[in-house]
Amino acid sequence: MIQIKNVSQSFQKKKVLDDVHLSVDKYERCALVGRNGAGKSTLIHTLLGLLPLKQGTITLDGQSNKKQTWKKNVSYLPEKFHLYQNLTGIENMQFFASLQSKKMNDEKIEEKLRMVSLWEDRSKQISNYSKGMLQRLGLAVVLYFDSEIIILDEPTSGLDPIGRNEILSIIKSLTNKTILMASHHFEEIRKVCTHVAYLEDGKITKYTTDEFLEKYASMENFV
Ligand SMILES: Nc1ncnc2c1ncn2[C@@H]1O[C@H](COP(=O)(O)OP(=O)(O)OP(=O)(O)O)[C@@H](O)[C@H]1O
Known part of the structure; x- marks a missing residue:
């Protein structure tokens, strides 16, 4: 579903992604994990065509991300998104x-x-919504588009445990979607993800969730 091959990305002379390879198969829910500044957002932005792809290839559902047609297959919920407070x-x-x-x-x-x-x-104006409600509304907008691939950038960021669990239950119920989700929380990876793409020193290693948790169990979170 998502195929990333030989992708590199630099800012000035700093190489953030170094010949990255990642494939996310149909109906996988893959966490994208790494320390702050590891390059998760850079990878997501490159995948979505928000950053120019200078090296490597990316295909989404078999289509190059350089073509406009791939867009209908992909929905993206950024970490910070804009909704209309007066509506x-x-x-x-x-x-x-x-x-x-x-x-x-x-x-x-x-x-x-x-x-x-x-x-x-x-029918409530969303200026009266809690942060968790706003996040769920953002997710509802993404789900309305019915894309096969969903990309989520830290979807539980800033939520309390109840709000986080509400979002995680919804994501877990999306068994007919292919999901790539940037995350810092082991707990949410354990609860909802089938696989983990671990980004370190510009490279990605992909694990099943069980393999990943076994290897990194001694660490609490990537914060
Ligand atoms: N537009 C830019 N110009 C210059 N440097 C950038 C730019 N965007 C990102 N970087 C640098 O690239 C590196 C990776 O940043 P990125 O935001 O992708 O990391 P991240 O893993 O998403 O971090 P976080 O977990 O904090 O969100 C950082 O060193 C960052 O400072």
Whole structure:
């Protein structure tokens, strides 16, 4: 589903990604793990075409990320994203749905809001939402697009344990999606990820979650 081959990326003279290889197969939920500054966001931005790809190849669902057509197969939730504070939850969903198509799908909006447990709160202005609710609304917007590949950048960042568990349960339920998710938390990797891509010194090593936790069990978190 996601194939990254020989990808390097530098800023000025600093090499952040050094001949990186990673493949994430269909329906895997792969954590992208590494210390602060290891290059997780750089890899995600390169994958999404937000940074120019100077060396290597990236294919998403068989299509080069240089082509425009791959975009419909991929949804991305950045660590920090913008929603409209003066609108309600459902109005935000309707706004983003209208960007995809003029004819929005009201049933799908309801389905996704129910999926993230925000249907009852859909008519509240989101300036009154908690951080966890905002994060779930962001996830609902991403899910509305129905892409096969979902890329999440630290989706539980700044949430309390309850908020984190709510997000993790939703991600875990996405068994028909291929997910790459930057994470700093062993607990969330254990709970939801099938595999781990460990980024260190510009290189990636891929493990199954069990292999990874066994190897790095003595470390608490990558913070
Ligand atoms: N636009 C840029 N210009 C110059 N240097 C950059 C740029 N973006 C990232 N870097 C550098 O590249 C390195 C990797 O940064 P990146 O944000 O990808 O790491 P990260 O693993 O996502 O970190 P974190 O866990 O803190 O989010 C860092 O040393 C960072 O300072």
